[in-house]
Amino acid sequence: MGTIRALQRDDWDDWRALWGGYLAFYRAQLSDETTRATFERLCAGTEGMFGLLALDDAGRGIGMANCVVHASTWSRQPKTYLEDLFVAPSARGHDVGRALLEAVKRAGADRGAPRLYWHTQQYNGRARSLYDLVGRPTSFVVYEM
Amino acid sequence: MGTIRALQRDDWDDWRALWGGYLAFYRAQLSDETTRATFERLCAGTEGMFGLLALDDAGRGIGMANCVVHASTWSRQPKTYLEDLFVAPSARGHDVGRALLEAVKRAGADRGAPRLYWHTQQYNGRARSLYDLVGRPTSFVVYEM
Amino acid sequence: MGTIRALQRDDWDDWRALWGGYLAFYRAQLSDETTRATFERLCAGTEGMFGLLALDDAGRGIGMANCVVHASTWSRQPKTYLEDLFVAPSARGHDVGRALLEAVKRAGADRGAPRLYWHTQQYNGRARSLYDLVGRPTSFVVYEM
Amino acid sequence: MGTIRALQRDDWDDWRALWGGYLAFYRAQLSDETTRATFERLCAGTEGMFGLLALDDAGRGIGMANCVVHASTWSRQPKTYLEDLFVAPSARGHDVGRALLEAVKRAGADRGAPRLYWHTQQYNGRARSLYDLVGRPTSFVVYEM
Numbered sequence: 104m105g106t107i108r109a110l111q112r113d114d115w116d117d118w119r120a121l122w123g124g125y126l127a128f129y130r131a132q133l134s135d136e137t138t139r140a141t142f143e144r145l146c147a148g149t150e151g152m153f154g155l156l157a158l159d160d161a162g163r164g165i166g167m168a169n170c171v172v173h174a175s176t177w178s179r180q181p182k183t184y185l186e187d188l189f190v191a192p193s194a195r196g197h198d199v200g201r202a203l204l205e206a207v208k209r210a211g212a213d214r215g216a217p218r219l220y221w222h223t224q225q226y227n228g229r230a231r232s233l234y235d236l237v238g239r240p241t242s243f244v245v246y247e248m
Numbered sequence: 249m250g251t252i253r254a255l256q257r258d259d260w261d262d263w264r265a266l267w268g269g270y271l272a273f274y275r276a277q278l279s280d281e282t283t284r285a286t287f288e289r290l291c292a293g294t295e296g297m298f299g300l301l302a303l304d305d306a307g308r309g310i311g312m313a314n315c316v317v318h319a320s321t322w323s324r325q326p327k328t329y330l331e332d333l334f335v336a337p338s339a340r341g342h343d344v345g346r347a348l349l350e351a352v353k354r355a356g357a358d359r360g361a362p363r364l365y366w367h368t369q370q371y372n373g374r375a376r377s378l379y380d381l382v383g384r385p386t387s388f389v390v391y392e393m
Numbered sequence: 394m395g396t397i398r399a400l401q402r403d404d405w406d407d408w409r410a411l412w413g414g415y416l417a418f419y420r421a422q423l424s425d426e427t428t429r430a431t432f433e434r435l436c437a438g439t440e441g442m443f444g445l446l447a448l449d450d451a452g453r454g455i456g457m458a459n460c461v462v463h464a465s466t467w468s469r470q471p472k473t474y475l476e477d478l479f480v481a482p483s484a485r486g487h488d489v490g491r492a493l494l495e496a497v498k499r500a501g502a503d504r505g506a507p508r509l510y511w512h513t514q515q516y517n518g519r520a521r522s523l524y525d526l527v528g529r530p531t532s533f534v535v536y537e538m
Numbered sequence: 539m540g541t542i543r544a545l546q547r548d549d550w551d552d553w554r555a556l557w558g559g560y561l562a563f564y565r566a567q568l569s570d571e572t573t574r575a576t577f578e579r580l581c582a583g584t585e586g587m588f589g590l591l592a593l594d595d596a597g598r599g600i601g602m603a604n605c606v607v608h609a610s611t612w613s614r615q616p617k618t619y620l621e622d623l624f625v626a627p628s629a630r631g632h633d634v635g636r637a638l639l640e641a642v643k644r645a646g647a648d649r650g651a652p653r654l655y656w657h658t659q660q661y662n663g664r665a666r667s668l669y670d671l672v673g674r675p676t677s678f679v680v681y682e683m
Contacts, residue, residue, distance in 0.1 A: 133322065141321045150319035150326070173318035174295035176286045176331045177278065181295070186321045201420075208393055222388035228516040231677060235514070236420050238393035240677050242670050243367040245390065248353055248383035275636075275671050369670070371663040423612065431611045440609035440616070463608035464585035466576045466621045467568065471585070476611045498683055512678040528683035533657040535680065538643055538673035 107206040110154030117164025125189035165194035172216045183211030185221035252351040255299030262309025270334035310339035317361045328356030330366035397496040400444030407454025415479035455484035462506045473501030475511035542641040545589030552599025560624035600629035618646030620656035
């Protein structure tokens with residue numbers, strides 16, 4: 104694969120397509136306003152947000168990682184929450200997801216937030232087989248209210 | 249039970265005892281510097297943090313909730329992460345945990361962060377029997393790296 | 394399908410391909426030395442190890458099972474640990490996995506180790522739908538240190 | 539707490555009591571012959587087995603760990619299977635279990651088997667809260683046949 108770098112404003116078309124694929128995976132719909140605002144914040148780095156984009160050798164966006172750095176009660180350092188990770192179906196099987204995870208870990212550490220966490224569906228075997236290799240499963244489940 | 253209110257600086261002794269019980273539950277140890285810094289940030293409301301304290305009729309602290317409001321890619325509104333919840337063993341069985349969860353939900357909404365989430369050990373039956381009642385389990389598990 | 398029999402030294406090419414597919418499934422890499430040593434031990438039956446190979450009607454290896462017989466504190470008999478099971482993708486859907494499991498059960502019993510166990514990812518639905526039919530899930534999860 | 543050392547033949551009375559408590563926890567029954575044979579093998583170190591005993595300051599056995607070192611297909615080194623771990627109820631809350639786990643890890647490494655694993659019921663919160671701290675949960679569940 105090509106490179107991974109910080110998301111930029113002229114990545115909109117590539118990022119929009121990846122975000123759309125990601126939302127479709129979760130059968131979710133979001134307003135264009137929210138999508139646009141999220142992209143803006145990821146590019147600007149406001150509210151602790153940052154985005155990474157994976158590019159193929161031709162410079163096309165093939166994977167994205169959207170992150171939020173936030174405070175934690177367990178440390179004076181913030182931690183990095185990887186909220187969204189997506190690799191284009193056509194680009195799978197080439198370790199793009201793994202490279203994105205490792206790049207997120209480094210980018211979080213660069214922001215003083217070396218502890219990284221994320222959520223995944225317990226039944227998402229494809230994703231978890233990667234996560235088990237690169238990260239560590241915990242005993243924690245997520246509740247909402 | 250008595251009341252639930254925002255954590256204040258003169259709650260240090262009560263909060264410190266609850267925090268110690270909470271860390272002991274997780275068999276964890278934190279430096280005094282981190283504990284003190286966390287308390288300060290929860291009281292000051294810096295970095296999106298806030299704390300709630302449950303008091304008995306005599307005004308003693310019997311439960312705590314430590315929260316972080318942070319940005320999300322899925323909404324222009326931030327969400328509320330309930331990072332720590334603890335009720336003193338002697339005060340259990342009187343719905344203090346439930347009252348704290350409901351108060352956190354309201355306090356998050358007051359801060360423009362009505363979506364609330366938290367993590368719990370999949371095997372923590374006592375806690376989950378409450379969480380299932382007040383909140384909703386998701387299919388998400390937590391990974392770390 | 395064809396037959397299942399004990400792994401032999403001249404099965405190297407077939408076994409090597411299956412082992413490679415198996416490692417790729419786990420996104421794992423092992424040195425050639427370790428792979429070769431594992432194959433030798435499975436063939437020689439040293440250290441309680443044995444291997445089974447499933448062959449199609451043309452005599453090509455289409456599935457493998459690698460096992461370790463080891464002592465147990467719960468019985469004077471050892472038990473059989475099925476450490477690796479793999480069926481070539483092109484051979485799936487024809488009960489090769491099931492036949493291998495049943496052959497492992499018999500081969501373990503022949504070695505005085507009739508109790509058989511194995512580990513599988515909780516999220517591996519394809520494998521578990523077979524295991525639930527032929528074996529029994531337990532409430533045990535695996536920890537490492 | 540006192541010390542942890544290798545199981546010896548004159549520990550029979552202490553070990554027998556701990557083994558009985560352990561079996562009772564699992565609502566299991568074993569013949570005296572099997573119990574005696576297991577103890578003998580743990581002391582003698584036959585079939586890769588070894589036992590550790592935790593003693594209080596008065597020299598009474600308060601915890602046990604029964605282990606089996608066995609071959610693995612993934613490495614030329616064997617691994618250590620911690621088959622049974624038990625701390626007397628009266629001795630809990632003093633990190634005996636944690637000390638036993640760490641001693642098992644060291645004892646396995648001394649035998650050339652540094653990778654340690656064990657099974658636990660997914661709903662055993664008391665045990666898992668310790669295991670999550672000292673070890674790592676995996677995504678693996680156990681099947682039997």
